[in-house]
Amino acid sequence: MSTTFTGPVRIGSRQTTSNDGTISTSNYGAVVCSRQVAVTGGSAATVVIPSGSIIHSIEAYLNVVGAASRAVSITVNGVTTALGTVTTTALGIIPATLTASAAVTNLMANVGAYDATITLASEAASAGTLSVVYTDRNADGTITPTGEGYTNN
Numbered sequence: 001m002s003t004t005f006t007g008p009v010r011i012g013s014r015q016t017t018s019n020d021g022t023i024s025t026s027n028y029g030a031v032v033c034s035r036q037v038a039v040t041g042g043s044a045a046t047v048v049i050p051s052g053s054i055i056h057s058i059e060a061y062l063n064v065v066g067a068a069s070r071a072v073s074i075t076v077n078g079v080t081t082a083l084g085t086v087t088t089t090a091l092g093i094i095p096a097t098l099t100a101s102a103a104v105t106n107l108m109a110n111v112g113a114y115d116a117t118i119t120l121a122s123e124a125a126s127a128g129t130l131s132v133v134y135t136d137r138n139a140d141g142t143i144t145p146t147g148e149g150y151t152n153n
Contacts, residue, residue: 009136010143030143032056034133041066045120045130052137055108058096058118059131060086066126072096073121074107077114081107088126110141 012028035047039060049055058072066088073082084098098104107116120130137143 028143030135030137032133032135034131036129036131039120039126039128039130041125041127042122044122047118047130047132049111049116049118049132049134050136051111051114051116051139052141053111053116053134054137054141055111055118056133056135057131058083058086058098059133060088060094060096060120060126060128061131062088062091062094062126062128064125064127065089065091066123068123070123070126071121072098073119074111075117075119076107076112080119083107083118086120088123110137113139 009031010028012026018024035049037045037047039045039062041064060070068089069085069087071082072084072086073080075081081103082099083104084096086094086096088094098108118130118132
């Protein structure tokens with residue numbers, strides 16, 4: 001059984017810590033999510049994540065080795081950017097080796113105003129599971145809920 005929410009989902013408590021009726025500063029944080037997809041030899045694997053998300057990690061859980069590596073890329077609003085590679089010559093949990101650049105860092109920090117597709121390129125033999133861990137946020141990268149701060153006055 002599963003439950004579906006529209007994001008961002010926030011967790012925290014906003015209470016009065018001073019016991020004088022004053023509402024304390026918000027300590028809400030956004031929920032970390034993950035998406036997984038099967039990786040099969042000879043095929044690319046793709047995961048779609050929501051706009052505004054921050055990507056924490058991209059990992060391949062490999063149970064069949066390959067010959068070399070698979071490229072990892074992100075496509076946002078029709079524009080594809082290379083993020084790095086996943087080495088496929090060993091079994092285990094293999095993190096993506098990301099390219100050290102401002103463009104990659106900026107996309108990992110906020111995929112932007114459109115949903116993003118993470119692609120693990122095709123490679124002849126390696127297989128397992130692709131996992132992308134991210135925090136779902138608003139399209140502008142914030143976690144502020146719609147209508148927060150409004151009153152009925």
